[in-house]
Amino acid sequence: MSETWWKSAVVYQIYPRSFADSDGDGIGDLRGIIDHLDHLKELGIDVVWLSPIYASPHDDNGYDISDYRAIDPLFGTFDDFDELLAGLHARGIKLVMDLVVNHTSDEHPWFVESASSLDNPKRDWYWWRPARDGHRPGEHGAEPNNWGSFFSGPAWQLDPATGEYYLHLFSRKQPDLNWENPEVRDAVYDMMNWWLDRGVDGFRMDVINFISKVVELPDGEVPAGKLFGEGYPFFGQGPRIHEFLHEMHERVFAGRADSTLTVGEMPGVSVEQARLFTDPARGELDMVFQFEHVDLDHGPGGKWDHRPASVLDLKRNLTMWQEGLADVGWNSLYWNNHDQPRVVSRFGDDGPEHRGASAKALGTVLHLMRGTPYVYQGEELGMANVPFDSIDDFRDIETLNHYAEAVDIQGLDAADVLAALRRTSRDNARTPMQWSDAPAAGFTTGTPWIDANPDHVHVNAAAEVADPDSVFAHYRRLIDLRHRSSVVADGDFTPVLADHPQIFGYRRALGGRQLLVLANLTGEVARYDTAELDTWRDAAFALGNLPDSPARGVSGALEPWEALVFELG
Template sequence: MNRSFIKVMICSFFLIAFSCREKQDEKHDSPIENAKWWKEAIVYQIYPRSFKDSDGDGVGDLQGIIQELDYIKSLGVTAIWLNPIYTSPNADNGYDVSDYRDIMKEFGTMADFDSLLAGMHQRDIKLVMDIVVNHSSDEHEWFKQSRSSRDNPYRDYYHWWPAEKGEPPYRYSLFDAKGDAWQYDSITDAYYLHYFAKKQPDLNWSNPKVRQEVYDIMKFWADKGVDGFRLDAFQFAAKNTTYPKFPDGFESDFIQYYAMQDGLHGYLKEMNEEVFSQYDVMSVAEGAGRNFEDAHKLVDQNRNELNMAYAFEGVDIPKYEGYDLKTMKDVFTKWDKEFAEDGWLSIFLANHDQARMVSRWGNDSDEFRSASTKLLNTFILSMRGTPYCYYGDELGMTNIDFDSISQYQDIAAINGYQKAVSEGEDMELFMKKLNFGSRDNGRTPMQWNNSEHAGFTNGKPWLPVNDNYVDINVEDENADQNSVLNHFREMTRLRKQNPVLVYGVYELVAPEHPDIYAYTRILDDKMALILLNFSEETSEIKLKDEWDNHSILINNYSDVEFFENSVKMRPYQAIIFNIER
């Protein structure tokens, strides 16, 4: 290869890189006051282990995502939230990071990442990275140094309690089989803190050196062209490790005693000044604190902290016993009302920490799965806030039915099982609830076609593929005009073409209706009416006289049945009307 050719290739590379960054730095052009690209984004969350395996090792990887970028583009989404891809021993599937500036070997290389990012930007798709800095892996070099001696320069990168002071004040661990967040370490005769698994020691954010390390990591990725950051478990980053005793039963209200502790807002303001304000990046933290006041302090515009809240009250509604539609209306309505004037919300019904959307919120029977999934996607994509759509929910993927604990991979499920056994719980009931709500339900491999392993891999998949892949898969749904997949595409198109569905004022209609969730979205002279029948029975709702002049924007059935001044809605029917004003 001659030097002239090499020089041309290098110049081409930098021109492409500059072009990508230039696109990101363009001002957002919109007639809407306070319009932002991240408000108008439609985010598609990818769990990389489970999306597409390119090399036959049974684990999804970056090259697999690259292979399917055209498919992702076809969905109409505008951003990808990618779960952690950093080097990790995988105690918690990548949420235990041992090197924040390198790629997990199972997922590929940094060159693969660069190709992925370039391919996304060429298709006008932005990338939001997961940043896991409440804790690291115990195999991170910082922790190896920290535990090596009490006078090591990295000692204060983590929370330590010397054994000679006696047992530390009890703290609860979400992922520990014994429930104790302090782990004894014999090397220095001390305990270290871990709110999650014992292989996930918590970082000491009160140490300015830790904070600067994190900001430098974020700048490393922002300089590569990453468009946003999702801060995992960050509401717990500020710690109270010395208060001697929390009230009995505090474990059941983990957020109240662990979230939003003193110092957190200072950390976020500093992070904003150091990173967010220097790049055109989106920022969102997992969780929104203990109450509305906490959430506003995180995301109100004048706070200079984060862009949007990612609140869990809504997604936590469905239980093993089911849920009440009125509760769903009340929760989503009060959150919208609270942020109608300032701040911004995320809208989602599923993610990597939840079971499958249609199995929790809808009806995953053969008869109603398609209609109810379309209804749920209509809800997500017609509400005010940035919608987050989880991979596979555009197909209507469902929960998988595991027979025994040996089939589970999730550390929370395995340790939760051990804890339940030790405490003498009703294990038959425990397993039924686990089967309904386990995170592994939402992590089964993407169903691409009806070939072996659903086209996800040529090897043995790291987690079993759901048996219903023969009926629920991309290839078959692509070819079916009335599929869940093609309805999803119509909804993303509709949202992008109608700013009223992004910025319009939300107003609940018929709040006491037992089956139908109805609301309007109004922006200037535009009005949309959304009707969603969350029932497997036909249900009826009256239309107001001023809605007479209407047209149908989208409908998950082939027709709409009107009766005098009412709409008679079929099971799980979802309709959006354009109302002429």
């Protein structure tokens, strides 16, 4: 198999807790996934990325792992896992596991040992520090530095038994591993090899650019209006990150690289940094998840401070990444995942008139760029954000902690905070997969752990799989075009109509073959000058998202949310 097989592949992310429940306990499981493998096969995807199924207390829905080599009973058994893996492989689909090694659960045996005494052999497996000079442990301001946690509050938790603090960039139940310790790295690499030897095909690596930290852990600058210092400059792309990732490659993937996939989630990574991480000659990662395009609608106050992102914002940023990784490295392409609100509500139009067309248009511009596309469960149906009624409807720890801090500590208006949560909360992505119009969207026969979106009575797989004009059918055609056209996988990328405020347009070319993609990403008719596209007047129609698209051609106008693809050569 070619070492670049993933250039023509499409990855589908499954969030097991919310995908399908086979036993009626309200929580998705491995057997539920097994029951729907033919849905994945019919869609045409090549790889499944499975969010964590490891043993966990589920403080952060499984991203707090207490045993890397155990399946959590909530999800099933190793017999179930082996059946799932065999079922995927029998359908020609690879399986990529989630790798969460910036931190563990505080219930992991490694941390239990580390916390047991100041001189335990595993003490240095985590980041422990005494109280700040001049302070007693537990006193206000005694934390070793002023960093804030991503999940609100300080990034340090006092352990009363030993009188020291441990670092947790996320929940207090997610202590950060100390990658400076070679024993930690040895244990992680051994675990990764163990999973690959079981037959899995690679890893999606959670916040992997956080594993190297400036060992002095200095204070960060406190932004205006914030309670804590900014630690990112001291743990984002830290001083040994390239060393660690190259070592991981050599210890785990060397000799397997022609059949595996490695993608690193890297909040805050730049184009220049991504070129280094994904340069094949450096032996680090195949691709990274960057966050710039999904941060465009964040205001100065961060993700909860919404400001609309324009079409120009979106296409200029995505074009910058296309051009920045054109000669070195590789793009991962995504709109949705388990941490992002639904794209049809975010950058599209989830109203009844344009939901389907906007979902298809956004899918078109993403899937036909240079890179490996990722589909998050339900995206292929046009699933939308949820009309949460109250804070009691949410389940996500980040969301609940933010609400408590914003309302109880900062004194912000509860209604305003709730409005921000509806727009941005990770729970928008975590409601049950909408299989049918049955109660709980056909996800479970019991009470779901989080309520299904009420719109499942109209938006569901049962209705869409059989409909040739559905979002599902369009995604299937996009995936088929990538598979059969080397231009999509390997062609170069050139923007067209670059300054048009409504249209995202680009050309892909390889040898004598070309594709032209034009998409109106607004709810108004978009008119354009055809002079730049004169050579495409007689091009063959390849794909469209509206019933009359084949008749339209390069006509100088696109209907609201219309997307067209043409071929030459």
